[in-house]
Amino acid sequence: MSKLGNLGARLYRGDVGYDFVGKRKIWYGISILITITAFVAVMVRGLHMGIEFEGGAVFNTPKTSVSAATAEEIAEEASGHQAIAQRLGNDTLRIQISGVDTDKSDHIKSKLAKELDVKADDINADLVGPSWGDQIANKAWQGLAIFMILVVIYLAIAFEWRMAVAALIALIHDITITVGVYALVGFEVTPGTVIGLLTILGYSLYDTVVVFDSLKEQSKDLTKQTRFTYSEVANRSINSTLVRSINTTVVALLPVAGLLFIGGGFLGAGMLNDISLSLFVGLAAGAYSSIFIATPLVADLKETDPQMKALKKRVLAKRRAAAAKGESEEAPARDADATEDGEDGDDTAPAVVGPRSGPRAQPVRNRGRGRPSGKRR
Template identity: 80%
Template sequence: MSKLGNLGARLHRGEVGYDFVGNRKIWYGISILITITAIVGLAVRGLNMGIEFQGGAVFTTPKHTNVSVSQAETYAQDASGHDTIVQKLGDGSLRIQIAGIDTGAADKIKDKLAGDLKVDAEKINADLVGPSWGEHIANKAWQGLAIFMVLVVIYLAIAFEWRMAVAALVALIHDITITTGIYALVGFEVTPGTVIGLLTILGYSLYDTVVVFDSLKEQTKDITRQTRWTYSDIANRSINGTLVRSINTTVVALLPVAGLLFIGGGVLGAGMLNDISLSLFVGLAAGAYSSIFIATPLVADLKEREPQMKALRKRVLAKRAKAAADEETAEARATVPDDSEDAAPAVVGPRDQPVSRTRGRGRPSGKRR
């Protein structure tokens, strides 16, 4: 843990880092591939909508019914002629869900199930959902999601700027598409709990994105007054500075959700936990990915199109090119051999001078020596 903390501190100070923005085309390609797979899954398999959205009936048998889940599914399909979902509850009762039937058919199915399961029909609890009510719930869910998106864009445009709002919206659509596509591929039932899970993970995804955006806004206040960093460079530093924090919060959030999905829904057989736990698990992972690899690099792409940022990039690159040229020149001078060692050695000490004929003149005696 201490090593991870030291790494986080070094990332925050900019001593080390990964070029997320520089490799953004790789992340864009990965996201496009995953999104296309999710869309194909939605188009081919479609969503397994629960009875809350398409109408139907839910029959709950008495406690400790001595019938297996597979056998109950066979009985329910024979009685209704529709696909059924049977879940064994903790008290030993069975929850039999049949979609697309009306009230009249539900009464007949209930009597048929009572005979097959060998229980009293009065002890089977039946909850009916009309198709109009399910359609109404579905419309309300879509309206709530649309209102959420609009409010998010407005808030981010006011708090930050419109480019960040657009990038956050793209990241949210990316997360929703991937989550719903995985639902279609896995075949889990879509219930109101699924919608709650989607709205929850959208908020979490925005949390990570806003943390990076806030750091980016703070570091780019007077960006045009310097010539050391481009906007993409500072965006990359913002991602690296909050990277460990995003990873830690995501892992901590994923652990309990993974317990619900894999242990509660898989090992213990609490299938009703799958609808909300799968959306949370996939959405949390997709949200952390999009905040790092999609939202911030997209903001950098949009900002680099501005004339001021283009001019800044030219100045920064020119300064870096000049610094690189000066460094190469200095290295070249350092590697040039010194030829002064091959020159003739300097004369040290007294030298023999020729005798001057005027030597001794001007002395008081006037005589030569």
């Protein structure tokens, strides 16, 4: 843990780091490939919507020794539709069938009672109409749209429109990946899934805002110096918050993994799968997008600004001049700043994060210039 804390401190100071922004084309390519795969999965396999969205019936049986797999076969044979059966803690069964109307429900109930050797009156049947399911689906889409609009407005006010656009793209990226995974594994989409999606969007946004806040702080008065470009400062912001992002993501994923793999898989509590899968995939995708997508996108959008373009030209020109003189490109002398474009350099500007060829060059301090040395003769 002390080594991890040490690494975090060194990343924050800029002593070490990885060039996330410089390799952004790789991350964009990976994300595009994953997004295309998710779209294909949804188009080919489709989503297994729950009865809350499609309508159907839920049958709760009394205590029985019949297995859930056998109950599924009986229900599918009686209804002609796919059924999902889950064994509850008191040896009762919950059987869910989509696309079932009232008349067919009575027939299925009688068939289940006969095959499970229980009384028909002891089986509780709840029906959900397709119109009510449509209302639930519409409300879910409305909630998602309102969330996105509020996010864009807040980020545009608190930061700037470029960050709002980048955050919105990252959120859409996270939703697409999560929905694609649902299509691939065939898990049922329920209101719990929608709740999980909104939860992971909030978490992804939190992780992104942490990096944006660091970037906003470190890019103040950036055009008044000629040592660093906006992309380099953006890269430092990612590195300075990297350990924090990793720690919070791992801590959040551990209990969700317990719900998904132990509760839903090992213990067979299938009702946990709908929300735990969306949380697990979404948390991982949100951490990825905040580091590899959102901030590099901000850097790309920001460097289309004329001021940032001019800054980049001055920085690169200064580094070429310093390289020609055999000086350090990373921290050229202050006088060079003053003589170029009539600007004063900013020795307190953040350090460039990326591959290094040697130790950090320190700013030149002219202590004692014009003073006697203080040595006695």
